[in-house]
Amino acid sequence: MSWFNNFLNSSIGNKVLVSFTGLFLSLFLVVHLAGNLQLLINDGGHSFNAYSDVMGSNLLIKFVAYGLYIAIIVHAYKGIMISIKNRRARGNVRYAVKSKTKTPWASRNMAFLGSVIFIFIAIHMAHFWFKFKFGYMENHPDLTHYDVVVTGFKQNWIVIFYVVAQLALAWHLLHGFQSAFHTLGLRNGKYTKIITNAGIVFSILIPLAFAIIPILVYMDIYPLGQFTVIPGQSLEGGH
Amino acid sequence: MKLTLKIWREGGQYKKGQFQTYQLDNVSEHMSFLEMLDVLNEDLIAKKEEPVYFEHDCREGICGTCSMVINGHPHGPNGGTTVCQLHMRFFKDGDTITIEPFRAKAFPIIKDLVVDRSSFDRIIQAGGYISVNTGQAQDGNAIPIEKEIASRSMDAAACIGCGACVAACPNASAMLFVSAKVSHLTTLPQGKVEGARRVHNMVKQMDEEGFGFCSNIGACEAECPKEISVETIGMMNSEYLSSIFSSNGKD
Numbered sequence: 001m002s003w004f005n006n007f008l009n010s011s012i013g014n015k016v017l018v019s020f021t022g023l024f025l026s027l028f029l030v031v032h033l034a035g036n037l038q039l040l041i042n043d044g045g046h047s048f049n050a051y052s053d054v055m056g057s058n059l060l061i062k063f064v065a066y067g068l069y070i071a072i073i074v075h076a077y078k079g080i081m082i083s084i085k086n087r088r089a090r091g092n093v094r095y096a097v098k099s100k101t102k103t104p105w106a107s108r109n110m111a112f113l114g115s116v117i118f119i120f121i122a123i124h125m126a127h128f129w130f131k132f133k134f135g136y137m138e139n140h141p142d143l144t145h146y147d148v149v150v151t152g153f154k155q156n157w158i159v160i161f162y163v164v165a166q167l168a169l170a171w172h173l174l175h176g177f178q179s180a181f182h183t184l185g186l187r188n189g190k191y192t193k194i195i196t197n198a199g200i201v202f203s204i205l206i207p208l209a210f211a212i213i214p215i216l217v218y219m220d221i222y223p224l225g226q227f228t229v230i231p232g233q234s235l236e237g238g239h
Numbered sequence: 240m241k242l243t244l245k246i247w248r249e250g251g252q253y254k255k256g257q258f259q260t261y262q263l264d265n266v267s268e269h270m271s272f273l274e275m276l277d278v279l280n281e282d283l284i285a286k287k288e289e290p291v292y293f294e295h296d297c298r299e300g301i302c303g304t305c306s307m308v309i310n311g312h313p314h315g316p317n318g319g320t321t322v323c324q325l326h327m328r329f330f331k332d333g334d335t336i337t338i339e340p341f342r343a344k345a346f347p348i349i350k351d352l353v354v355d356r357s358s359f360d361r362i363i364q365a366g367g368y369i370s371v372n373t374g375q376a377q378d379g380n381a382i383p384i385e386k387e388i389a390s391r392s393m394d395a396a397a398c399i400g401c402g403a404c405v406a407a408c409p410n411a412s413a414m415l416f417v418s419a420k421v422s423h424l425t426t427l428p429q430g431k432v433e434g435a436r437r438v439h440n441m442v443k444q445m446d447e448e449g450f451g452f453c454s455n456i457g458a459c460e461a462e463c464p465k466e467i468s469v470e471t472i473g474m475m476n477s478e479y480l481s482s483i484f485s486s487n488g489k490d
Contacts (some may be wrong), residue, residue: 003439003483004483008484009446009477010446011412011450012442012479012480014452033408082452085407086452089449089451090411091342093256095308095311095339096245097339099311099407100310101312103458103461107454107455107456107457158376178455182469185476185478187470189391189468189470189473192473229274
């Protein structure tokens with residue numbers, strides 16, 4: 001087992017853990033976004049509520065959700081531990097002249113950006129997830145999940161908070177996406193270009209789409225047409 | 240030209256370390272940076288003061304001995320060169336130049352600008368070599384090596400082990416150095432044989448020396464006097480991960 005233990009305790013092993021969890025979380029972003037986009041369907045929330053019901057009741061989703069919580073905790077914990085370790089590696093005396101080396105701002109501030117995202121996740125979960133899971137819906141039987149979300153996004157400070165958090169996410173991804181592949185050894189000259197370019201596209205597109213949803217809901221704009229659900233028809237009722 | 244030098248002094252009368260300011264009035268633009276420091280030291284010796292300790296050897300940019308951070312850049316502001324290749328014509332009359340040692344926990348200061356880089360030696364001892372059997376040298380063309388592979392190895396072999404990557408890295412990580420050594424040896428057939436054990440042991444030693452963890456920022460590549468690419472780090476990561484799955488090696 002010494003090889004495997006050495007691997008897990010090594011600098012590269014630690015970073016591989018951050019990479020894998022980071023890529024898993026990136027994948028989750030895509031799924032989450034696909035769900036959120038249903039808020040923009042002009043059907044009074046039928047699609048979104050149907051999606052929300054599945055997310056809340058499906059066992060497989062529940063199982064994956066626990067994996068997601070673990071991934072967030074591992075990613076954040078390992079990331080912070082690495083940042084602390086790296087700060088100490090400079091030694092007791094720091095440079096008097098600040099480094100003049102040109103490096104991307106995001107790359108130097110991943111722990112800060114990650115912390116902003118972590119705070120966002122905590123507030124975001126208290127804002128929706130906690131309400132959905134722990135009694136709020138039972139106390140307000142007249143409200144659907146869609147109503148809670150739309151009411152939330154009608155408050156301007158919440159919209160601003162969500163948009164700012166997406167900005168932090170974009171910067172975090174701008175470094176994180178390509179860095180994850182670098183750590184996994186795939187960015188070694190053979191695939192450098194495609195990984196770099198895909199990373200830029202991903203880290204602009206996904207946060208932008210996330211940010212635009214609360215803005216459009218705030219402005220009462222629902223640009224997507226209806227796909228499957230006919231307004232007025234109950235989802236649970238027979239077809 | 241006239242220069243003001245702010246130099247980090249540590250050890251001896253300066254104990255824990257502090258900046259000392261020196262004035263130089265007659266600096267020729269044709270001098271190299273190290274010659275300028277030689278002139279300063281001549282002055283100090285004449286005044287019966289302790290000269291500034293700094294490391295140098297070949298003075299032609301290939302030995303990797305000179306090690307100082309000049310105005311926030313390891314090896315000075317010019318890209319792709321060492322301190323000894325930096326000339327005073329790149330500075331202006333009246334400039335203030337701040338000179339600091341390479342700073343890293345794994346590079347403890349011996350005196351003034353001289354740091355102990357034996358941690359690099361121990362990383363090399365852990366696996367930065369190939370085992371060659373003695374006897375008749377074999378024919379040079381016996382093992383065909385693709386041009387592209389030979390070039391990749393050669394690019395990595397340009398590393399002079401100066402430690403500027405560690406000095407420049409915000410994390411004081413030695414990954415560029417270690418990956419250059421690993422890529423240099425492992426891309427070639429002669430080095431592949433011990434590849435898995437090499438990368439494993441060198442990374443282990445690197446971690447034990449107290450270097451930071453690479454977070455793919457790229458400062459090392461920007462300051463490397465030999466312009467080693469961070470892609471070598473990707474190559475080493477790939478090598479390291481395959482070493483875990485390889486059957487090469489015993490518990």
